Amino acid sequence: MALYHCILTLHDNVFFATREMGILYETEKYLHNWGLSFALFSVDYIPQPYRLQGELAQKPTYLDNKAERNLLHLNQAEIYVFPAHPIHWSYQINTFKSAQVAYYGKSKQFGDKGAEKNYPINYGRAKELAVGSQYRTYIIAPDDIKIPHWIRLGKWAAKIKVETIKIPDNLLKNKSGNYICSHPLNPLDLASNTRILLYNRIVMPPASLISQAQLNGEYLFTNKKDDKQKQDWETFQSQLNPGEYEQIPEQIHLPQGAFYGAGNLAATA
Structure with a gap:
């Protein structure tokens, strides 16, 4: 198994409705690992049906082993994608016309009561992650894994570059013991022998993430300033393109044994 360090650069605005506050639909600054996993490994590792009908048409199937398209295929391929942490990011707010549906609101003709201004009553604002924002994530996978250089993500299928x-x-x-993981984690994917001691909660669908977590268990560890491995790091640096080495954090702490739905019965059904 290998550890891959990935930098994601947004070439389009990325939007997904993390929070809906009246007419404002806000996108969280973190990228959820479940959606990111579908974007990275659909078709090659996760079946992608041409068309869905019936009960599965509008039903999330992240950990549903009865559905053809689910993340459990990546467990079989020994692939795991961690959530993406923002390196630097910005937002753009766009206004859009909302659908005229009974449960949301009733449309009004211009001139009617409540529609004195020259714009529709039913409208919304989307707070989107802007072009140029950059993210970091990690992938644990076999040595022969195919990681795409470009992916599509979010409601608008935004274009993202993957390095x-x-x-x-x-x-x-x-190593084993207590450690602090500065990278965001999905607690539903952590192995049963990993204990979460302290954390900051990131509330976002379909499952909340955690950040700056203090954990206990087995973990992967790297240290660019380790004197014992100084020569190995220098050799590694010489093999990279200019600027790539600086993108890697000085220390990396990641839990071992993570897989999709580790804390969910659907993963082992």
Whole structure:
């Protein structure tokens, strides 16, 4: 198994409704690992039906082993994608016309009561992640994995560039005990032998994430300033393009044994 460091650069605005506050639909600054996993590995590893009908047409199937398109296929392929952490980001707010549906509101003709101004009553504002925002994520996968260079993500199928660096095995250490993971995690995917001690909660669908978590268990560890591995890191740096080495954090702490639905019965059904 290998650890891949990935930088995601937004080439379009990314939108997904994390919070709906009246007419404002806000996008969280983090990228959820479940949606990111579908974007990275659909077709090649996750079946993508041409058309869905019936009960499955509008039903999320993240961990549903009865559905053809689910994340459990990646468990079989020994692939796991962590949530993406924002390196630098900005927002853009766009106004759009809302659908005229009975449960949301009733449309009015211009000139009617409540429609004195020259714009529709039913409208919304989308707070989107803007072009140029950058994110970091990690992928644990086999050595022969195919990671795409471009993906589509979010409600608008935004275009995102993916730059991947494989971290050599000789730079990875396995440890056990208490540690702090600065990278966001999905608690539903953590192994049963990993204990969550302290954390900050990131509320977002379909499942809340955690950040700055203090954990106990087995984890992967790298340290660019480790004197014992200084020569190995210098060799690794010489193999990279200018600027790539600086993108890798000085220290990486990631839990071992994470897989989709580790804390959900659907994953083992």
